Amino acid sequence: xxxxxxxxxxxxxxxxxxxxxxxxxxxxxxxxxxxxxxxxxxxxxxxxxxxxxxxxxxxxxxxxxxxxxxxxxxxxxxxxxxxxxxxxxxxxxxxxxxxxxxxxxxxxxxxxxxxxxxxxxxxxxxxxxxxxxxxxxxxxxxxxxxxxxxxxxxxxxxxxxxxxxxxxxxxxxxxxxxxxxxxxxxxxxxxxxxxxxxxxxxxxxxxxxxxxxxxxxxxxxxxxxxxxxxxxxxxxxxxxxxxxxxxxxxxxxxxxxxxxxxxxxxxxxxxxxxxxxxxxxxxxxxxxxxxxxxxxxxxxxxxxxxxxxxxxxxxxxx
Amino acid sequence: xxxxxxxxxxxxxxxxxxxxxxxxxxxxxxxxxxxxxxxxxxxxxxxxxxxxxxxxxxxxxxxxxxxxxxxxxxxxxxxxxxxxxxxxxxxxxxxxxxxxxxxxxxxxxxxxxxxxxxxxxxxxxxxxxxxxxxxxxxxxxxxxxxxxxxxxxxxxxxxxxxxxxxxxxxxxxxxxxxxxxxxxxxxxxxxxxxxxxxxxxxxxxxxxxxxxxxxxxxxxxxxxxxxxxxxxxxxxxxxxxxxxxxxxxxxxxxxxxxxxxxxxxxxxxxxxxxxxxxxxxxxxxxxxxxxxxxxxxxxxxxxxxxxxxxxxxx
Numbered sequence: 001x002x003x004x005x006x007x008x009x010x011x012x013x014x015x016x017x018x019x020x021x022x023x024x025x026x027x028x029x030x031x032x033x034x035x036x037x038x039x040x041x042x043x044x045x046x047x048x049x050x051x052x053x054x055x056x057x058x059x060x061x062x063x064x065x066x067x068x069x070x071x072x073x074x075x076x077x078x079x080x081x082x083x084x085x086x087x088x089x090x091x092x093x094x095x096x097x098x099x100x101x102x103x104x105x106x107x108x109x110x111x112x113x114x115x116x117x118x119x120x121x122x123x124x125x126x127x128x129x130x131x132x133x134x135x136x137x138x139x140x141x142x143x144x145x146x147x148x149x150x151x152x153x154x155x156x157x158x159x160x161x162x163x164x165x166x167x168x169x170x171x172x173x174x175x176x177x178x179x180x181x182x183x184x185x186x187x188x189x190x191x192x193x194x195x196x197x198x199x200x201x202x203x204x205x206x207x208x209x210x211x212x213x214x215x216x217x218x219x220x221x222x223x224x225x226x227x228x229x230x231x232x233x234x235x236x237x238x239x240x241x242x243x244x245x246x247x248x249x250x251x252x253x254x255x256x257x258x259x260x261x262x263x264x265x266x267x268x269x270x271x272x273x274x275x276x277x278x279x280x281x282x283x284x285x286x287x288x289x290x291x292x293x294x295x296x297x298x299x300x301x302x303x304x305x306x307x308x309x310x311x312x313x314x315x316x317x318x
Numbered sequence: 319x320x321x322x323x324x325x326x327x328x329x330x331x332x333x334x335x336x337x338x339x340x341x342x343x344x345x346x347x348x349x350x351x352x353x354x355x356x357x358x359x360x361x362x363x364x365x366x367x368x369x370x371x372x373x374x375x376x377x378x379x380x381x382x383x384x385x386x387x388x389x390x391x392x393x394x395x396x397x398x399x400x401x402x403x404x405x406x407x408x409x410x411x412x413x414x415x416x417x418x419x420x421x422x423x424x425x426x427x428x429x430x431x432x433x434x435x436x437x438x439x440x441x442x443x444x445x446x447x448x449x450x451x452x453x454x455x456x457x458x459x460x461x462x463x464x465x466x467x468x469x470x471x472x473x474x475x476x477x478x479x480x481x482x483x484x485x486x487x488x489x490x491x492x493x494x495x496x497x498x499x500x501x502x503x504x505x506x507x508x509x510x511x512x513x514x515x516x517x518x519x520x521x522x523x524x525x526x527x528x529x530x531x532x533x534x535x536x537x538x539x540x541x542x543x544x545x546x547x548x549x550x551x552x553x554x555x556x557x558x559x560x561x562x563x564x565x566x567x568x569x570x571x572x573x574x575x576x577x578x579x580x581x582x583x584x585x586x587x588x589x590x591x592x593x594x595x596x597x598x599x600x601x602x603x604x605x606x607x608x609x610x611x612x613x614x615x616x617x618x619x620x621x622x623x624x625x626x627x628x629x630x631x632x
Contacts, residue, residue, distance in 0.1 A: 150336020154608045155570030158588075162604045165592040166347040242461050246574050249463050252592050269467055269578065272482075273475050280471075283464045291459035298455070 050299025056292025063106055064113035071103030074259040083275045093277040095267055101277060105285050107259040112241045112289060115175055119240035120233050122179030123186050128229065130183065131190025132217050135225075136198060145191065148184035156181050160243055164252045171254050178243045182236050189232060193225035234297035238290050245286055261286050319623060326619055330612060335387075337612070341605050342386050345597045346379070395602035400594050405602035408587065415485050416576065416583035420568045422499050423507035427568075428561055431511035435518025435557070440545050442523060450515065457512030462571050466505035466578035473501060483580040502579045506571050510564045514557065521556040525549045555622070562618035566611045573607075 045051045063070060078098035086093040092101035134144040151159065163177035197203060198221065206220050247253030248262025249269075256263055261282040268278030353370040354361070370376045374385060389396070395405035438450045460468075474482040480501050486494040525531065526549055534544045573585030580586075584603050591599035 146332045147336055149333050150340055153333050153337050153612050154340070154604065155567065155611050157573060158570045158604055158607050161573070161588060161592060162341070162344050162600060165595075165597075165600050166344045245461060246463060250574060250577055250589050252589065265464065265467060272467065272471055276471050276475065279464075279467045283468060286461060286464055287456075287459050290461070291456060294455055294459055 047299055047302075049295045053292045053295025053297070053299060056288055057296055060109055060113060060289050060292065064110040067106045067110040071106035072100055074099065074103040074107040075257065076100070076103075083271060085275075086277055092281040093275065095264070095275070095278055096271055101264065101281055104259040104264055105261070105282050108261040108264060108282060109285060109289070111171070111254065111258060111260045112244065112286075115171070115178070115244045116237040116240045118175040119178045119182060120237050122175060123182040123236055124229070124233070126179065126183040127186025128190050128222070128226075131187040131192075131225075132194055132222060134187065135191040135194025136213070136217055136221065141191075144187075148187050151180070151184045152188075154181075156239070157243060157246055160247055161250070161252055164247060169252065169255045171258060174244055174247060174253050177247075178240050181243070182239060186229060186232060186236065189229050190225055193228055194221055197221050197224050231297065231301045234293050234300060238293035238297065241286070241289055241293070322623070323620060326616060330616060333612065334609075337605070337608050338387060338390055339383070341601050341608075342383055344604075345601050348595070348597060390605075395605065396598040398591075398599045399596045400591075401596070401599070405598050408599060409584065409602055409606055412582060412584050412587045414488065414583075415581045416569065416572050416585065418488075418495065419499055419502055419506065419572045419575070419581065419583065420565060422496075422503035423510065423568045423572070424561070424565045426503050426507035427510035427514055427564055429511075430508070431514025432518050432557060434511070434515040436522055436545070436550060436553075438515065438519040439522030439526060439553075442526075447519075451519070454512035454515045457509055458516075460509060462505050462509055463574045463578050465508060466502065466575050469501045469505055470578070483578075485579070485581040485583075498581075502572075502575050502581060505578065506568055506575045509571075510568060514560055514564060517560045518553065518557045521553040522549060525553040528552070558621060559618055562614055562621065566614040569607055569610060 045054075076099060078094070080098065081090075081094055082096055082098040084090055084094040084098075090100050090102060092105060095101055095104070130144050130148065134141045134148075154162075159181050160177045163180060164173060167173035167177060203216060203220055206216055211220075244253055244260065245262035245265070248258075248260040249266045250262075251266060253262055254260045264282040265279060268275065268282070271278055353366050353373060353375055357366045357369050367376075374382060377385070393406065395409075397404050398408050401408050434450050434454070438447045441447050470482055473479045481498060484498060486498045488495050522545075526545075531544060531549055534548050535541070539548075572583060573588060575581075576583045576585035577589060584607065588600055588603040590596075591603070
């Protein structure tokens with residue numbers, strides 16, 4: 001990932017070139033069952049992989065939010081006990097200045113959670129507004145989308161590095177940089193569905209009744225274009241976690257004193273021969289997190305696939 | 319067809335313009351102006367002013383922007399602040415390892431991903447299929463730099479098969495270069511192969527449901543011929559797209575992987591430039607990679623003409 005890549009998580013976010021992301025056939029959801037509308041929990045747990053994804057996400061959420069209760073002080077240095085192998089006192093060993101790796105990994109989950117969530121909020125706020133405006137007002141379509149195309153012409157990680165170079169190292173700047181990278185991708189998806197929804201008869205009806213543009217967009221267009229976008233949330237989250245780790249690993253992300261999985265890995269790289277645990281534990285944490293998000297995202301996409309959206313919206317009405 | 323190509327080329331212009339502008343704006347967003355970075359901490363205000371004038375930084379922003387476009391058209395990316403040479407030269411010095419690494423990784427990801435996807439689709443829903451797809455999902459969950467570190471740990475530290483890091487330039491022999499690129503290429507390409515496998519599989523599955531496949535089977539063709547000749551050829555369109563995009567993505571991924579393996583490519587160049595606030599170099603590398611990215615995407619689009627006759631007649 002590179003982080004897309006950073007690698008871009010699979011087959012989501014359509015590309016700037018207007019190449020449609022390859023369609024992946026909905027693999028689950030026999031139609032008639034979902035018509036009756038089982039609860040969300042049932043839908044999620046019906047497929048084992050989705051349930052596993054949800055479980056991993058829950059694990060990360062708990063670790064992140066309860067970090068102070070689970071881990072010790074991630075910044076406490078015990079230089080005498082540096083580079084110690086995992087033991088009962090230090091489950092994941094200690095690093096080159098004697099900090100407890102377990103605490104650092106736990107706090108790293110907190111940072112990843114924060115960055116992931118903040119990037120999702122940021123890119124959705126910017127992306128949804130831009131997408132709505134571009135899709136709704138034809139005059140704005142060209143200028144807004146050309147800027148988005150231009151931003152998407154940069155590979156994600158390269159643009160993020162350049163933004164970090166301009167903004168300087170801090171947690172907030174990491175969020176802004178990654179947010180800027182992913183907003184155009186959200187905007188694209190939103191614009192696509194707005195273009196369709198704008199032409200529907202219920203929007204026309206609302207307009208005929210004299211609804212103002214803003215009301216129309218907020219009450220009728222936006223809610224109906226959200227479901228394909230929401231699917232993107234878990235992928236944007238995963239991409240954000242990956243990109244943050246990559247940036248921090250490269251030394252251009254969060255400042256070095258912030259416990260981040262990327263920072264731990266960057267330090268671990270230097271001591272890989274003496275202290276492999278510095279690489280293994282944060283590595284496993286990243287993998288499980290991204291794996292969980294991808295599993296969950298895949299499940300969610302199949303549930304909310306635009307192709308079967310008819311079913312979903314029917315369910316919402318009943 | 320000609321109009322299609324012309325249209326695609328024309329569509330590139332506004333994007334390129336935005337890209338150039340973004341690169342320009344980015345570096346003007348940066349805290350601390352380049353002039354004082356060049357002049358150093360002890361320079362007087364007059365010195366800074368003089369350097370500003372030399373670099374044309376005292377002109378109004380729009381004027382600077384227009385000059386920037388002009389220089390770009392001439393292929394001039396400015397001079398590096400620290401390396402004391404033109405940025406284009408600095409980039410050319412570093413381009414070999416990055417390109418080779420990307421190329422190896424792309425080949426590797428295709429060599430693994432396409433067969434895996436085809437087999438998965440042929441034995442749809444079998445244990446093999448599911449194992450492949452879980453592996454692929456695991457694959458996309460490992461960031462390339464992490465995979466690189468794990469490979470180093472496994473094959474260099476524990477088994478001692480490969481050098482821990484470093485790069486041997488082509489001039490010291492192809493085999494040495496290849497050997498130094500094996501692990502980086504795996505780290506970079508494996509993730510992409512997972513993506514390629516997933517795309518190939520789903521596109522194969524779509525094609526296998528088509529009528530001409532049923533017709534082929536009905537006329538008694540061997541299953542092998544149906545799958546590998548008729549279906550594969552038709553299923554390759556999305557795959558070719560993703561291979562092209564892979565190459566583009568992998569170039570940017572190489573930026574990260576180079577750091578893991580200490581490969582002196584474009585990635586190391588841009589990271590050291592960021593740490594030294596060498597803005598012209600950052601700008602140059604970013605533009606260079608974005609340019610390649612755009613051109614590859616254009617090539618992918620144009621390749622449809624070859625692979626998909628339907629585009630030709632539009």
